[in-house]
Amino acid sequence: MESKFSEEARQFxxxxxxxxxxxxxxLRSGELxxxxxxxxxxxxxxxxxxxxxxxxxxxxxxxxxDGAWVHYSLNGENLKALGDLLAGFSR
Amino acid sequence: MESKFSEEARQFxxxxxxxxxxxxxxLRSGELxxxxxxxxxxxxxxxxxxxxxxxxxxxxxxxxxDGAWVHYSLNGENLKALGDLLAGFSR
DNA sequence: CTACGGCATAGAGATTTGTCAATATGAAAA
DNA sequence: TTTTCATATTGACAAATCTCTATGCCGTAG
Numbered sequence: 001m002e003s004k005f006s007e008e009a010r011q012f013x014x015x016x017x018x019x020x021x022x023x024x025x026x027l028r029s030g031e032l033x034x035x036x037x038x039x040x041x042x043x044x045x046x047x048x049x050x051x052x053x054x055x056x057x058x059x060x061x062x063x064x065x066d067g068a069w070v071h072y073s074l075n076g077e078n079l080k081a082l083g084d085l086l087a088g089f090s091r
Numbered sequence: 092m093e094s095k096f097s098e099e100a101r102q103f104x105x106x107x108x109x110x111x112x113x114x115x116x117x118l119r120s121g122e123l124x125x126x127x128x129x130x131x132x133x134x135x136x137x138x139x140x141x142x143x144x145x146x147x148x149x150x151x152x153x154x155x156x157d158g159a160w161v162h163y164s165l166n167g168e169n170l171k172a173l174g175d176l177l178a179g180f181s182r
Numbered sequence: 183c184t185a186c187g188g189c190a191t192a193g194a195g196a197t198t199t200g201t202c203a204a205t206a207t208g209a210a211a212a
Numbered sequence: 213t214t215t216t217c218a219t220a221t222t223g224a225c226a227a228a229t230c231t232c233t234a235t236g237c238c239g240t241a242g
Contacts, residue, residue: 003109005116012112015177016104017200018094024180025096034219047201049220068209068218080181086106086174089115090167108230125189138231140190159188159239 007058011082014058019043020051024074027061031073098149102173105149110134111142115165118152122164 003009015021023037038048052072055061059078064071094100106112114128129139143163146152150169155162 003113005109005112009107009109009112012103013107016100016107018096018100019200021096021100021103022094028180035217043200044202045219046203046221050200053220065219070219074180076181079177083174083177083181086170086177089119089165090170090174110230126187134230135232136189137191137233141230144190156189161189 008082008085011058011060011078014054014060017051020055023051023055024060027072027074031064031071033069033071035069037072099173099176102149102151102169105145105151108142111146114142114146115151118163118165122155122162124160124162126160128163 015024019041022041026032026037026040034045034048034052037052038045041048043051052061052063052070056063056072060075060082062073062075064073106115110132113132117123117128117131125136125139125143128143129136132139134142143152143154143161147154147163151166151173153164153166155164
């Protein structure tokens, strides 16, 4: 069932969870390490790791490993592409 | 846990299914009745009805009943609002 | 009134998702 | 080396999702 919007559906799915949407919103202010993100939510560390994997796998967030830490940031290019698709629906 | 992005997450979830995303794409050309939409997919009528309910409940699509028919169209205002949120993530 | 056509709802079942506790990995500190 | 710290993975589970068949509802056409 290779659909026309397979990749975009996967990205929208990544944004369809309130926790992940709040994480993306946090990252607007710039790069953050996982432990800093975790402080803002009532979830366990493995649950955060699960969410970050979904966000990075679909290309909306980048992860940069620095020793034991991983710093996450928004992938502006892919976020813009998805925004453009959405903008095309309201014109 | 009334989140900040509760409504937006619900709208992104509506767009996170390939079939629903293709339906929204179809509606770019203008209003369509359910039976016309159904012709383009390998799903049953109840399944389409299920998807249309999700799209209308979250406010991204409008349904206009005309006798036995229901004509669906995009809700440009809400689609634009969601697009603006996404645009805010890539700036 | 009866029959039909378009759409919605109910119920069931298989799959996916989100969460946790427990554990593993891997780098840095002692 | 041993310990500690940050993150990832595994396995389990409940809840949500998507799909179907069967059926109900309601306009409209005979």
